[in-house]
Amino acid sequence: MTRSLRVEFLPTDLVDGVAPETQVHDISLPDSVAGVPEILENPHVDFPGTWSLVGGDGVARYQRVERIAETSETVAG
Numbered sequence: 001m002t003r004s005l006r007v008e009f010l011p012t013d014l015v016d017g018v019a020p021e022t023q024v025h026d027i028s029l030p031d032s033v034a035g036v037p038e039i040l041e042n043p044h045v046d047f048p049g050t051w052s053l054v055g056g057d058g059v060a061r062y063q064r065v066e067r068i069a070e071t072s073e074t075v076a077g
Contacts, residue, residue, distance in 0.1 A: 001030070001031040002028040002029060002030055002031060003028070003029055003030075003031055004026045004027070004028060004029075005026065005027055005028075005029050005036065005060065006024060006025075006026050006059050006060070007024070007025060007026075007027055007040075007043065007056075007059065007060045007061070007062055008022050008023070008024045008056060008059045008060065008061045008062065009022060009023050009024075009025065009044070009047050009051070009062055009064075010022055010054070010061060010062065010063045010064075012063070012064045022061075023046075023047075024059055025044050025046075025047075027040070027043045027044055036053060036060045037053065038052065038053045039051070039052055039053070039065075040053075040062060043062070047064075049064055049065070050064070050065040051063065051064055051065065052064075052065050
């Protein structure tokens with residue numbers, strides 16, 4: 001079984017010196033993951049890689065971690 005979590009992905013790239021707007025998406029997590037995970041790997045097709053929780057009010061806010069994930073599977077830790 002899975003559950004849905006609404007997350008905000010902070011922009012990682014500048015376009016013409018300006019950061020694009022943050023994007024909010026619902027992601028699926030296994031029911032075995034309690035609460036809001038500190039780390040997400042490949043949480044959304046448009047946001048590959050490893051993401052770290054940096055806060056949020058009502059919506060969990062994540063920022064990309066520089067390392068590259070070793071698989072394309074979604075992992076929450």
